[in-house]
Amino acid sequence: MKIMNKISIIGIGGVGTYTACFCAALAEKMVIYNRRRSDDDERADGLVRDMRDALSHITGCNTINASSFEDFAGSDVVITTIGLGREYAFETRDMLFFKNASLIKSTMDNIYKISPETKIIIATNPVDYMGIIAKISGFPEENIFCLGGELDTARLSRYICDALGAKTGRYINPKKLEDIYVLGSHGPDMIPVFSHGKYEGKYIKDILDTDTMKEVVKNTISEGAIITKKKGKSAVIGPGASIARMIEKGTKGQYLLAHIYVNSDDLKRLGLDINSYDSNAFLGMPFRISSKKERQIMPVNLSDGEKAALIKFIDGQKARNEEVEFILTKTEGGLSAKEKVNNFISFMAQKGAIIKPILGEDGGYEIYMEGEDPKNAVSMNIWRYI
Template sequence: MGRKKITVVGAGNVGATVAELLVLKELGNVVLVDIVEGLPQGKGLDLNEMAPVEGYDALVTGTNGYDETKDSDVVVITSGAPRKPGMSRDDLVEINQKIVASVTEQVAPRSPNAILVVVANPLDAMCTVAHRVSGFPRERVVGMAGVLDSARMRYFLADALQVSVENITAFVLGGHGDTMVPLPRYSTCAGIPIPELLPEDTIAAIVERTRHGGAEIVKLLGTSAWYAPASATVEMVEAIIKDKKKILPCAALLQGEYGIDGLFIGVPVKLGRGGVEQIIEIKLTEDEAAALKKSAAAVQELVNLLK
């Protein structure tokens, strides 16, 4: 059998942290690809030299080309321009479309059975690019957004309730941006619905902070977050590699589910060895359904900008 093979494209903050978490968890050997000469090789070597201390045998191969990525089980696409203060994710469409398209052109033919996990922003539109360019079935192209947005919401809720983050589940649907739809009704603390534990105004403030969680960090750091995004990405890769059948909020191509057709939108999916093995439809109130529709319209506008 041998170890699984995971390609991570982009050796910046997110990509390098994804590689680090993948080897720490020994999910597979990692091929780290970046156009900058020396960057993936240097970070790869550094991670391999950490292995004896941390006690993992999964190794990182750093490369500027794609031949080493052949027959990958999963390909994570983190490459693209990060946000700068004052930029929305949408501002990145044109720059990142070219990058994601060229990366997909390189990886798809070399790993025709891989599952593509897209992390580049604006997320939902970049999933569309990877799907179109790869020609892969919808099950094998999935976007990382909901796991991150939910993690942010879970942290804010745990902080407000002063309980363990492990007690909190949170649900966020919709596009990865200001129109995302956090669902307090489906969010719980030790199984108890959040609306029973926190006043309405506190929940509203947390929903708002979740929506702008990425921008809050960009404002502080001057660039996009990377620890939580990398961690969220690895949770998805782990579900795929270990065939966990884990239900996670991910960007998936809807074909009529939730009344949306032909768009990548964040919804609860079952993630396993086949990628998106099931899209789970939950009942929404009129307000929630309207918010999801609005989110879908915002994603559609971005997709319309794709060349």
């Protein structure tokens, strides 16, 4: 059953392609747009033709190759997957932020001019910051969503099932897990929540020992980097499927996980001891959209440690807002390539990274962290970040 009239997708990389495939069953019409590298760049048209061949008789979705942002007018939702993913195992979300910030800002500005009331889903990392950029571009907070918790929770569930399977010697279906969530960040500071999680009516903490549970958390947080290291590129299938689940759940009034803006009252529903903030916080939360189109935060049982971790992340909202504004000044406008390179090197130095030119190699650079042996530096293509 089609649940939306029009879904628009920006970007035909791996995430964009799989998002289109998974979302084709949800919409009457799907519009796909990709930046043209030249006048004869027809990659988007090629993808649309390929998708029509694959899906037209399965989903009946009318898939269209957009020639400009004007084709997004009237979209129920616009999904942004454009941007550069992680290319190195050592690559941090701070590095992604620098190279994707100005691109997302210009993209959000263009969408807002055409369709200011549409809902936005951003899959471009780091999503902890990208939703803030959408707000700066003018989108109302209630229409901004970012991919994060739905994907991370799927990863957490899988690792829990693997651990339960190893203990019981049988396959464990993730659909039988209860009260499993990942909240807060979509990054190293994410908060896997399963202190009250259950499997077949039993608390998971009573089935798995403490060391196993710690390993589950560690693996969940590291999964993105693990995938990048093993396949040479960041994940694409999981994100595409997670975006489709977000749309389906949201439209049907079911609870989903995504980055959204929340206020103090929303946070109190989670039992957090928070009185007020100068501005609303943007983080991964479980919620649903009611029949009145109102967002309702899902009550979640949290341990004291989970509450403390979530409050710590929320307390960093002001710093994240300031960092977004700072990065945009360093990447937008008429800056030269040399200025952008110097800005990137200075920015990463604040994060503890040392980037130096490789002697004897024209245009080559290497990176290592403070405290590491410079002999273990890794070469990098710094031009990808400007």
